[in-house]
Amino acid sequence: MKKLTVLSVLLVIASLLVVTACGSNATTAKPSGEKPANAAEAEPTETANSTTVDEIKERGKLIIGTSGNFRPMTFMNEKSEIAGFDIEIGTMIAEKLGVEIEFVPGNIGGLIPGLVAGKFDLVMSALSETEERKKSIDFSIPYGKDGTIAAVLKDNATVTDVNKLEGLVTGVIGGSGTHTAIKEIGGYKELKEYPGNAEAFTDLKAGRIDVYAVGNIAANDYVKNDNSNKPLKLVGEVAAIKNMGVGMRKNEPELKAVIDALIEEKLKDGTIDQLAMKWIGNVLPK
Structure with missing residues (x-):
């Protein structure tokens, strides 16, 4: 009886060793192409870099x-x-x-x-x-560089320089470098923001603003090519010159x-x- 018991125990132990070995192999093996859990740390992806x-x-x-x-x-x-x-x-x-x-x-x-x-x-x-x-x-x-200048109606004798805006309704392109410059200069009665030159020049000619503070390059181009019955002019010095x-x-x-x-x-x-x-x-x- 003892011999049978010992033999049974030995058979059980042998079976357990086989199962453990098989389990070990199953845990180690990976499906083709599967990355280990720490793959992101071990192999940085192309997107990350x-x-x-x-x-x-x-x-x-x-x-x-x-x-x-x-x-x-x-x-x-x-x-x-x-x-x-x-x-x-x-x-x-x-x-x-x-x-x-x-x-x-x-x-x-x-x-x-x-x-x-x-x-x-x-x-x-x-x-x-x-x-x-x-x-x-x-x-x-x-x-290159550009700065800010004052654009007014040709018959305007009040505005003399973009640095002298006291009491004037002034137009600027909202969010532009000129907008920043004019806020620093200050003195204006009111500051009106426009999406672009077309809208600002239209309001200037309609008298809704007294002066349009605008980039010198764009201002010169507009005045040179403007053939309307309300001509404009640029006055004063170019201010706030900055790199572009x-x-x-x-x-x-x-x-x-x-x-x-x-x-x-x-x-x-x-x-x-x-x-x-x-x-x-x-x-x-x-």
Whole structure:
């Protein structure tokens, strides 16, 4: 009886060892292609390491937010196609990246929030480099400068300079660099915000504002091409002169390096000066 009992015990132990060995193999084996639980830590995914440049190239398209309402920098031409100085530079950036280009027009006040939210890859709209903007976005190296000037009706003898706005109803493009500059200058009776030049110049001619504080480049272009029965003039000195550059989200060194290199190349070979002569009529101050 004892012998039978010992034999039974030995058989049970042997069975358990076999089951344990099989269980061990089942636990270790993985279905083909299945990653271990800590795969994310051991093998970082391509998406986690991808840059905006990688994403743009994978997408095959560079998306740029622009006002489309600031001739000659960015505007809709007679064929309802977007055109202008900034548009040509943006197209060159896309070509450098080897992708297609898409411009998304919108009010200037919404472009930077849209950029930060990831709706665009870049913003180009004669974008002046202000301290306030630099808190939320980065800028490329500058490709020119622009400032603010006062536009008034030709028979206006009251307004003499954009720095002297006391008692005047003043118009600006909301969210623009000029908007910031005029708030710093102050003194105005009332400040009216507009989505773009077309609306502001219309109100100026209608007498709903006394003066329109506007970017010097766009103001000169408008006055030069205006054939209406209510001609305008520009008065005083150009104020708040600032660098213009390409806006991008913060901490994107690879994208910034590509854009900076392109702008530097086009400044050196004279391409940007040629574009300025084509669209603006004179070379931009650097």
